Amino acid sequence: MNKYQELLNRQKSYFNTSITKSLEWRIGQLDRMAGMLKENMNEFYQTVSQDFKTAISEQVFEVNAPLGIIELVKSELKNWLKPIPAAVPKFLADAGYSGAIQRDPFGSTLIIGPFNGPILLLLYPAITAISAGNTVVLKTSVDTPATSALLDKLIPQYFEPEAVAVVSGGVEEVTELLKLPFDFIFFTGSARVGKIILRAAAEHLTPVVLELGGHNPAVIDETADIADAAKKIVWGATTWAGQFCASPGYAYVHESVAEEFVKEAKKAVVELYGDDPKNNPDYSSIINAGHVKRLAGLIDQSKVVAGGESSEAERYVAPTLLYPVAWEDKIMEDEIFGPILPILTYTNLDKAISNINNAPKPLATYVFSTDKTNTDKLLKSLSFGGGGVNIVNVQLFVATLPFGGVGSSGMGNYVGKFGFDSLTNPKSILISPAGAAIDHLYPPYTMDKLQALNNWFEY
Template identity: 50%
Template structure:
């Protein structure tokens, strides 16, 4: 059976093979078009985010300003990123006039599958890196944010030629058909379960992938932490986007000596940010669906609620909720919550809890609040995770000089800034020989000083 998306793929593949996309001018043209689309329709995109799941104004604008900042980075640095990189080679070869050079070339037709929780930012950031690297792009926005997806379907054709960038909307069937095509690169952001589906499909064509997935992100508050700072940053980091953020703190281990004091501050922080009735707060988003609201509400154990606990499934609302003292047997610690329910556990020994966390699937992020450098160094050295913060949460994913991505169950591959350009480029390593100098490394070997011949490589 013919694939309905084959013509789109063929058009982009043919265009890429013309070498047009490899030029600096083509890349800048695409980046400029992306920036204009975002800026000229900012209010519509923000309204769509609110319509889809009640994103507050700050979180709406965040989805516009971050991609435009990424565009600025590539515009300012693109010539340097594209330039050949000369690298050291063995002295013997260098003395005979050889040179080592690394060239960065685009892969080709790239599929970018975006998630619902940041349906603009997490669709466009990978696409911007792909375009800066000289790839054509097929965008697949999340079908669970229909208002936002409709805007992409409307405006992308107005700003891009389809052979450069195009949009495919739909759900599982459309993704399944897309994944049958022999893409040159696939970038997927979403759940680990779907990430495995994407990787299996990519394996059929040996297509390289970046998988930006998720998991329960650990947070540690030790006995030396500034509790006010920790409470504010965890309250915001966990409840932004109603907890539907792949880097949100998933659970908190707090040292038993400061647990009660920390909980009081954490409750106060949540109330200060969202009020005593967060359902009325303009700063608190909704769950993406009734199904997800019901799922997250089911994790709430009434006897462990120290704040919150209410829900309104029809309104897709789950109140910011703190559970204490939680245990690993609780429903909220059996999987990634991806909602505003935060389990908190006391601990007495840092090494013991790190050993527990090391036996869990590797997380996308991790956070530690401490003034004890030995504690900080121990956690960073011993615990494997994608990236994170010390005495902060979430903000590492805003900084283009910090490569972003997961490890193990939380994903593979890094992007943002230079890392994004490098990830979406094939690294072509070249040895440039001297056409006029002979190297005596060829047969017949009898009678030759083999060690001398090989010395040019050392």
């Protein structure tokens, strides 16, 4: 028996004691998580910056966002644990029957985190799983060795391994973990790896939440506040150097305002990062040289209107604007996951909607407009995980909104109550008065009994 099987067995045995189902246990574990973050905040900031240079605002989000969601969950958890009454057929209700739904944890949850948001996107799901009453095995990203090493050190100091454990390593470790019958798997990463996770989960019929990427559109119509839209979209596409799953992947601009949008977007790049983004402390680096090479290969220098520079040695790709871009261009084939913003134009909104819908479903979509008819049409016609109107990225940090994808951008939701529901099973209970007769269900069947069965469908 390998060490991962032993760890899983230990967690399953612990879960089977039912201790994790209590409100006290869940609050206690969340308090430990908050304590770990608060008492080591500066060290977390430093390790994230060590793994790849990040702006201080991004470091703050990494630590403070989980702290915020912990407080929200703690304030609501008692209510979430209450059984939910369910209606029953009228004749059963008249006879004293009642129905209830209990939210039941699954058991041991494997959480596989990404390199981007190495704290945030690992601990957000962990908070969700713990609040739902599950034990947790955290798999850190091999691409963020400093942050992973810190979690390797701190998790055992704050948690018992039967409750929360951490595993570091790369493909070999993930492969071994995926062979095991976890009760739930939560994965954040690419669609390519998501398919591998889903195949492995199918071997044990393990439920999953997959938070995957997507080529996210930002649609700017002719009524939009162009300066505002340009600055927000440029920020959204370049914060974390574009290594953010909900970032705008491309700007789709009505042709009548396209030139103005390009002008304002170029201005926004300088306002945000100055004339030397490489040496600006508020501009992040790319995770590794391999990703720099990949991103550089996507940049058509003939369409660069801002940026375009890169350095593998310095893990740098400049904030880059490409215009005009067509759907057939290489940059539009897949999620970019870097600080490059292609700018496309449209003339007809229905055609724009058709083009977006013919592409894989995105994780996020953003609409910039002051026309309610256009806005409503876009929101109703497009399929996406979540998004915003006249704002980008920020929806991920609103704890009362679910976060998740659809189609190739993922399945399942988390954050707050939506995450609690995803990581629990709705266990249905029908409660009968003791000794209540169900003679009409017993054979032999008569016409009177069959007629009585019709009552099952009256509420």
